[in-house]
Amino acid sequence: MKTAMNFINGKWVSSKTNQFADNTNPATGELLGRVIQSDQSDVNAAVLAAKEAQKQWRLVPAPQRAEILFRIGAMLKDQKEQLSQMLTLEMGKVIDEARGEVQEAIDMAFYMAGEGRRLFGHTTPSELGSKFAMSVREPIGVVGIITPWNFPIAIASWKAFPAIAAGNTIIWKPATETPFLAEAFVKIFEEAGLPDGVVNLVYGTGLEVGSAIVEHPHIQVISFTGSNEVGRTIAERGGKLLKRVSLEMGGKNAVIVMDDADLDLAIDGIVWSAFGTSGQRCTACSRIIVHRKVKTELENRLIERMRSLKIGNGLDETVQIGPVIHEQALDRIHNYVEIGKREGAKLLVGGRKLSNRSLAGGNYYAPTLFTDVSPSMRIAKEEIFGPVTSLIPVDSLEEAVDVNNNVSYGLSSSIFTKNVNKVFQALRDLDTGIVYVNTGTTGAEIHLPFGGTKETGNGHRDSGLAALDVFTEWKSIYIDYSEKLQRAQIDV
Ligand code: UN1
Secondary structure (H helix, E strand, C coil), rough: CCEEEEEEEEEEEECCCCCCCEEECCCCEEEEEEEEECHHHHHHHHHHHHHHHHHHHHHCCHHHHHHEEEEEHHHHCCHHHHHHHHHHHCCCCCHHHHHHHHHHHHHHEEEEEECCCCCCEECCCCCCCCCEEEEEEEEEEEEEECCCCCCCHHHHHHHHHHHHHCCCCEEEEEEEECHHHHHHHHHHHHHHHCCCCCEEEEECCCHHHHHHHHHHCCEEEEEEEHHHHHHHHHHHHHCCCCCEEECCCCCCCEEEEEECHHHHHHHHHHHHHHCCCCCCCCCCEEEEEEEEEHHHHHHHHHHHHHHHEEEEECCCCCCCCCCCCCHHHHHHHHHHHHHHHHCEEEEECCCCCCHHHHHCCEECCCCEEECCCCCCCCHHHHCCCCCEEEEEECCCCHHHHHHHHHCCCEEEEEEECCHHHHHHHHHHCCCCCEECCCCCCCCCCCCCCCCEEECCCCCCEEECCCCHHHHHHEEEEECCCCCHHHHHHHCC
């Protein structure tokens, strides 16, 4: 059987635990292979290798480090189709979206490769004569990267590429649900010429491997994307050890539809953002805040569109909505639908698991729409992470902004309107880390910072230049060439 192994110090190795987890195709339930479940001793071995490798890696000039990223980008491009097929097979998203995700990793590789020739610092005037001052970015050391199954290659690239370009070495724990894609990604690193020990892969549970990474005294930075619950634990435990912890967690993202909006466009945006990836994006549109004047029309047209969506195995090019990741996810999503019904929300479409003959064995949930949802209901506040969205009627932009902002998350939001003043008012007042105008809540590009406010994160950002702030330390340098002692703040 296909078995995913750890990659430590340039070698594919097992673990003494000899324990494995099954990996299955969410579209069919078919067993794809198994994944080694490591323990603390594997993390220790990986950290030792990473620490040793970092001694040399930090001395490799940044343009040369980044040149490897160019090669990785080119190899990802060459293998784009195989990687996309593998992604659909093990994670379930439809093939077009899988291609889009691999493209994100390609874009990130080329973007960060260019950074090898910038990695800008600052030169600054000194208070004293004949004295030169500058600040430069330094690598931090060994970094721990913990990534989720919903964007297994894109999110890993947002974190690993800046970390590598900046001269750090890595311990990567990918999600157990997407092991073979992680393996393929690391094989590309290896073939592109990344020295042994620069990237190490350790598979296992959060409880065992995740904890070992967070607690390891030689890991200085932890970059995590995943659930709020796990993120909080990492922040608490990492914080106690004075580590830098970068967290990217949930969202409760809203599309605002004003009364002058182009409704065809709004429906395209909503359907794409709410049901694409079966709603399993942290940027997914899980609230539609609609002006009461266009509510009924939007409802009717959305219902019609949702009924036409083709659901099935994402490898079929004509399928628009794939399965959700596993049975527990199906149950969790369905539980939220039950909660919504109990809270008094009106179910318009969906609200059930799908298991007719062509979908048998897979984890399919019908795209679901609630209406007459009030902002205080749990389905309007909590992240569902499935193909479920809720219409919340409002009477003005001010009310829409209030509803948008009045949740604990702050990742993404969007507004559909033709009124330029309303656009700028919304841009000023929406409190999310990402805001879209006249398009849905998904589709962030890698050269802009990715992340959110409030309980979505803890102030850091993935991708964009902002990612360098997670993986570098500033070093301030003063060079006095006056050939005498000049006393700062005194001899001025
Ligand atoms: C995520 O769901 O965690 O903006 C990432 C988007 C994608 C990335 C989503 N580019 O929807």
